[in-house]
Amino acid sequence: MDAKKPLTKQRQLVYHTVLHGDDHPTAADILERLHAAGHRISYATVYNSLRYLTEHGFLRELKVGETVSRYDARVEPHHHIVCRVCGRVDEVFAPIPDAYLHQVVEDTRYRIEDVDLVIHGLCPDCASRTSRDSAESAGH
Structure with a gap:
């Protein structure tokens, strides 16, 4: 994990949504949960945040036979x-x-x-x- 660089507010929201969920959400699931919690965030911001978080080791991207990726905060x-x-x-x-x-x-x-x-x-x-x-x- 890249602990040297602090996460933007949007990246923190996306990360915490995955971290505190009890499943492996898709980008659409994350967007829906953020909107339901009253956050105004675009799909592009969620997608870009997920890409950043996976590239820097905060999240794992899962391809489990579906057409969309799921995300996991357990990186071990x-x-x-x-x-x-x-x-x-x-x-x-x-x-x-x-x-x-x-x-x-x-x-x-x-x-x-x-x-x-x-x-x-x-x-x-x-x-x-x-x-x-x-x-x-x-x-x-």
Whole structure:
């Protein structure tokens, strides 16, 4: 993180919106939350602030199979799991086994520089809804 250069007020607003959220918002989500809180800020300012914050290590930009990026204030190494039904994104801190990474290098001859694993599945809410729906349709 570039602690030498203070953040502008707009960048602080964008950063704190991501930091204090309980999800991984898109730029549109951030803009909506800032407007709902009474801040007058343009989409271009949000977008430019997000670019600055990611370039300087304050935020991580996530590409989790969607057409838009999401943002994460947790910048330490970790991975993500995405619900294929509702789109919820959660953090995964389980380490990737070294043996797996060694096998990837052996199979591909790549030099691994970064690992950003995205796992897809059903979140607990969607999984329980799917189970309930299956049970109800089996009973009819």
